[in-house]
Amino acid sequence: MPNASNVDPAELAKFSDLAHRWWDTESEFKPLHQINPLRLNWIDQRAALAGKRVLDVGCGGGILADSMARRGAAEVLGVDLATKSLRVAQLHALETGTPNIQYREIAVEALAAEQPASFDVVTCMEMLEHVPDPASVVQACAALVKPGGWVFFSTINRNARAWALAIGAAEYVLKMLPRGTHEFDRLIRPSELARWARQSSLVLEGSSGLEHNPFTGRYWLSDDTRVNYMLATRREQA
Structure with a gap:
């Protein structure tokens, strides 16, 4: 039975309080704006977004979803449970005339029950480390993609180096992110994420580290997945 209430109210509150700053490129969301072109290109090179039906899970204020729509996706749906963030995303799309994009406040498990095997591409970026049951989200993402379709994940590794850089340095020393943005115990090792993917009939097609x-202030992709990383997977053919 999919967990339709797979949400931590405290985590929602964190991002809701900052919602009005999502599209301020000098705000707490500056790192997301800086890495977005890298992530977008990495996804597009593999999944060829043009003409595809795309789902962005945990879309927040719409930074990635908006860019995928502008890259030529036929339809982009962004889903999240943070009401204020979704309103910001909708307003931004309206103000800037972003084509072919919609947003919904719905749990990914509920959407999977409603629209199974409906999307060519599913993305779930920087979201798994903020939910009580990340494996449930992976399973729902797999259920939502068509056979042969792509599912992309990004999150943060769980080790001493990741704590030092993603939490200690980013939140406490450099103050790039608000304190408490990430909790070490919720970080996810690539082996754990890959196991959840396999259990959900997703085949690992590639990975990339994201360094800073x-x-x-430069960000770049590399083979080093010890801190921030992305996984590219595909749904097994029926």
Whole structure:
């Protein structure tokens, strides 16, 4: 039975309180704006977004969803449970005239029950580490994608290096993110995420690390998945 209430109210509150700052490129969301072109290109190179039906799970204020629509997706649906963030995403799409994009306040498990095997591409970025049952989200994402379709995940590894850089440095020293954005015990090792994917009939097709130089502000993709990483998977053919 899918968990339709797989949400932590405290986590929703964190992002709701910051909702009005989603599209401020100098706000707490600056890192998301900076890494978005890297993530978008990595996804597009594999899944060829043009003409596809795309779902962005945990879309927040719509940074990735908006860019996928502008990259030529035939339809993009962004889903989240943070009401204020969704309103910001909808307003931004309206103000900027983003084509072919919609947003809904619905749990991914509920959407999977409603629209199974309906999307060519599913993305779930920087969301798994914020929910009580991330494996349930992975399972729902797999259920939502068509056989042969792509599912992309990004999250943060769980080890001493990840704590030092993603929490210690980013939240406490450099203050790139608000304190408490991430909890170490909720971070996810690539082996754990890959296991949940396999259990959900997703085949691992590739991975990438995402690195950052805090002195220059530069972000880049690499093979180093010790801190931030992405996984590309595909749904097994029926």
